[in-house]
Amino acid sequence: MRKFREGIIEKSLFTSALITVAITIGIVSVLAFEAVRFFKEVSIFDFFTDTQWTPLFTDKHYGILPLLSGTFLTSAIAIAVALPIGLSISIYLSEYAPKSFRKTVKPMLELLAAIPTVVYGFFALIIVTPFLQGIYPSLSGFNSLSAGLVMGIMIIPFISSISEDALHAVPRELREASYGMGATKLQTAFKVVVPAASSGIIVSIILAISRAIGETMIVAVAAGQQPRLTLDPTVPIETITAYIVQVSLGDVQHGSIEYRTIFAAGITLFTFTFILNTISYRIRKKYQANYE
Amino acid sequence: MNKIQINRWKDQLFKIWGIACTLIGLILLVVFIGDILIDGIMRIDWGFITDLPSRKAEKSGIYTALMGSIWILGLTTIIAFPVGVAAAVYLEEYAEKGRFSALLEINISNLAGVPSIIYGLLGLEVFVRILHLGASVLAGSLTLSLLILPIIIVATRESMKAVPSTIRDASYALGASKWQTIWNQILPASSGGILTGVILSLSRAVGETAPLIVVGALAYVPFAPSNPLEEFSVLPIQIFNWISRPQHGFIENAAAAIIILLLVTFMMNGVAVYYRNKWQKKWK
Numbered sequence: 287m288r289k290f291r292e293g294i295i296e297k298s299l300f301t302s303a304l305i306t307v308a309i310t311i312g313i314v315s316v317l318a319f320e321a322v323r324f325f326k327e328v329s330i331f332d333f334f335t336d337t338q339w340t341p342l343f344t345d346k347h348y349g350i351l352p353l354l355s356g357t358f359l360t361s362a363i364a365i366a367v368a369l370p371i372g373l374s375i376s377i378y379l380s381e382y383a384p385k386s387f388r389k390t391v392k393p394m395l396e397l398l399a400a401i402p403t404v405v406y407g408f409f410a411l412i413i414v415t416p417f418l419q420g421i422y423p424s425l426s427g428f429n430s431l432s433a434g435l436v437m438g439i440m441i442i443p444f445i446s447s448i449s450e451d452a453l454h455a456v457p458r459e460l461r462e463a464s465y466g467m468g469a470t471k472l473q474t475a476f477k478v479v480v481p482a483a484s485s486g487i488i489v490s491i492i493l494a495i496s497r498a499i500g501e502t503m504i505v506a507v508a509a510g511q512q513p514r515l516t517l518d519p520t521v522p523i524e525t526i527t528a529y530i531v532q533v534s535l536g537d538v539q540h541g542s543i544e545y546r547t548i549f550a551a552g553i554t555l556f557t558f559t560f561i562l563n564t565i566s567y568r569i570r571k572k573y574q575a576n577y578e
Numbered sequence: 579m580n581k582i583q584i585n586r587w588k589d590q591l592f593k594i595w596g597i598a599c600t601l602i603g604l605i606l607l608v609v610f611i612g613d614i615l616i617d618g619i620m621r622i623d624w625g626f627i628t629d630l631p632s633r634k635a636e637k638s639g640i641y642t643a644l645m646g647s648i649w650i651l652g653l654t655t656i657i658a659f660p661v662g663v664a665a666a667v668y669l670e671e672y673a674e675k676g677r678f679s680a681l682l683e684i685n686i687s688n689l690a691g692v693p694s695i696i697y698g699l700l701g702l703e704v705f706v707r708i709l710h711l712g713a714s715v716l717a718g719s720l721t722l723s724l725l726i727l728p729i730i731i732v733a734t735r736e737s738m739k740a741v742p743s744t745i746r747d748a749s750y751a752l753g754a755s756k757w758q759t760i761w762n763q764i765l766p767a768s769s770g771g772i773l774t775g776v777i778l779s780l781s782r783a784v785g786e787t788a789p790l791i792v793v794g795a796l797a798y799v800p801f802a803p804s805n806p807l808e809e810f811s812v813l814p815i816q817i818f819n820w821i822s823r824p825q826h827g828f829i830e831n832a833a834a835a836i837i838i839l840l841l842v843t844f845m846m847n848g849v850a851v852y853y854r855n856k857w858q859k860k861w862k
Contacts, residue, residue: 295757302664309724310685316703371599378596400847402785404814405836408821409610442603470589500693502788507821527695534792552699563691
């Protein structure tokens with residue numbers, strides 16, 4: 287009887303674990319199913335080479351490039367902000383800061399990541415854009431600069447926290463040996479500790495990039511809804527994610543080509559984040575093995 | 579200046595830079611929140627919380643959105659909590675090391691990195707269309723449950739790993755079965771960590787906007803949902819809707835609603851950190 291009960295429990299636990307696999311299969315098949323139907327009407331060649339994305343206009347073009355450039359632009363600005371600041375924070379906290387300071391500051395920084403992203407959208411549109419317009423008057427009300435800057439602030443803790451964990455895990459002896467040779471903390475940090483923790487730092491950066499390209503609400507609020515193939519950070523653009531939101535807010539008929547465009551855009555986004563996540567997983571596994 | 583002095587000088591310079599970087603994040607956090615408080619605090623009164631949405635900014639309240647958020651939070655907890663913990667227990671205690679469990683692990687780590695809007699697309703097709711749930715509270719909760727499942731699983735596994743093996747051995751020595759050991763010893767011992775993870779994941783669910791927009795949650799609903807199959811709005815979507823309007827009154831409303839949303843998020847995070855600290859002390 288006991289064995290029977292234990293068996294049933296194990297089966298139901300196993301089913302729960304299987305749900306996680308079902309989610310992945312679900313995501314891939316839903317995206318693929320709708321995207322295949324989309325590509326029956328639009329050629330893949332046009333999709334990747336056309337420089338206009340206007341599925342909601344009468345003159346329809348289905349070139350993903352403007353959405354990709356928008357996504358790339360906002361993410362690049364975000365990483366340009368978050369990478370130097372996040373890395374400096376992690377090195378400072380792990381190598382210089384007193385223990386008590388580190389203990390109080392780390393959770394406070396992580397609070398930055400806990401704030402809902404729509405709130406960051408508000409910051410970007412209502413606070414940062416008017417402020418930047420004071421410096422640079424020809425900046426549009428919607429632009430990738432403010433969205434990117436604010437997104438950068440949001441992902442600082444992703445880089446600082448994971449990098450700090452990696453730096454902290456570097457064995458004490460390596461530092462002692464370097465100090466013993468007369469090196470300063472700065473020399474030790476950059477020539478000994480950072481190289482030793484490099485895989486962890488790279489993982490944090492990849493995760494931050496993946497997070498930035500999937501970020502939705504900041505760009506939907508503050509970057510605009512005008513797909514445009516440009517690298518000019520002062521004009522309105524549109525990202526893949528913001529496009530999906532734009533279509534979802536409108537009245538789009540199920541089964542129409544407009545409906546399928548969000549899945550075609552979605553599968554493009556999913557592919558990028560999937561590649562980045564897989565790379566970071568590989569590095570993490572390898573690095574765990576190194577320390578054990 | 580000789581080389582040693584230059585190096586010491588550089589060292590000091592980096593230290594100052596490091597402090598500046600650390601503070602800049604915190605200062606911006608304070609500036610942003612301060613600005614929102616200035617914009618919105620005067621707008622918050624009892625009417626703001628209990629009024630239905632309206633075309634006029636000054637008459638508009640967050641009642642329906644707040645109720646929608648509470649519904650979503652409740653249903654998501656009911657769905658994601660048991661499934662997440664069960665999956666974690668299986669992976670931690672039952673799964674034999676091999677190709678299949680490695681696959682499960684890669685899969686969960688990958689799911690944690692999938693952008694939330696993609697979960698929205700999954701929910702739209704599977705729950706809204708195929709299962710005919712429509713743009714209902716249930717469809718939204720199911721979608722968010724899938725989104726936070728990986729977070730709950732990872733947190734649960736980590737806290738189960740932290741339980742000393744002596745507890746397990748003692749339970750087996752008394753003749754307890756595997757499940758009795760898990761249910762009576764391991765889960766209670768790791769409950770603090772599990773609770774922390776669940777609360778943190780729920781605080782993320784409360785702030786999620788994009789997947790619910792994709793699923794079809796509305797910016798304007800005249801009444802609060804009274805059952806899981808009704809249409810709904812949530813606080814973040816209400817905020818998004820107000821930000822998108824040009825009139826100043828709505829910006830004020832958005833700021834006020836953000837104060838409420840942040841209050842909820844920070845409170846949940848605070849409770850989670852409290853449980854984590856309490857629980858960590860237990861094993862030290």
